Every structure is written in structure tokens, then in C-alpha cells.
Amino acid sequence: MKAIQLRPYQIKAMNAIQGALENGQKHIVIEMATGTGKGLVLAKTVELLHKQTISNVLVVTNKLESKENVESNLVSKYSDSLRID
Numbered sequence: 345m346k347a348i349q350l351r352p353y354q355i356k357a358m359n360a361i362q363g364a365l366e367n368g369q370k371h372i373v374i375e376m377a378t379g380t381g382k383g384l385v386l387a388k389t390v391e392l393l394h395k396q397t398i399s400n401v402l403v404v405t406n407k408l409e410s411k412e413n414v415e416s417n418l419v420s421k422y423s424d425s426l427r428i429d
Contacts, residue, residue, distance in 0.1 A: 383413035
């Protein structure tokens with residue numbers, strides 16, 4: 345998988361997620377405008393969690409397109425340990 349450079353606002357979102365996790369939050373909502381790369385931020389966050397041996401991440405979305413976007417960002421790297429329903 346080609347390394348992808350995140351935009352500054354995407355890095356800020358990831359830092360906020362990481363901070364929330366470090367503060368013990370277990371339920372986190374990501375809210376970003378259409379086309380700003382929520383799927384990519386989520387994929388990179390899952391990658392970070394995977395490196396920290398956190399293996400279960402639940403993603404809830406109301407659109408099939410969002411699910412497919414997250415899936416395409418993750419499946420090539422984690423196809424052996426990824427289950428998407």
C-alpha cells in the first residue's frame with residue numbers, strides 16, 4: 345500500500361482521536377464535511393490502533409459508500425485480519 349500523506353486537518357482529527365483514547369474514551373464520533381477524507385482518517389486511525397494491539401474497532405455508518413470507502417482503505421493492508429459486515 346502506497347504511503348499516503350495526510351492533510352493538516354486530517355492529522356488534527358487523528359490527534360484528537362488519539363487524545364480521546366488516551367483519556368479513556370471508548371466511544372468517539374468523527375464528524376467532518378463531505379469530501380474531507382473521513383474514511384482515510386478512520387483507516388489511518390485503525391492502522392495506529394492495530395500497531396498498539398487494539399484489534400476490535402466498530403465502525404457505524406449510514407451510507408454504503410462510506411462503508412466501501414473505509415473498506416477500500418483497509419482491505420489491502422489488513423485483509424488477513426479484517427472482517428467487514
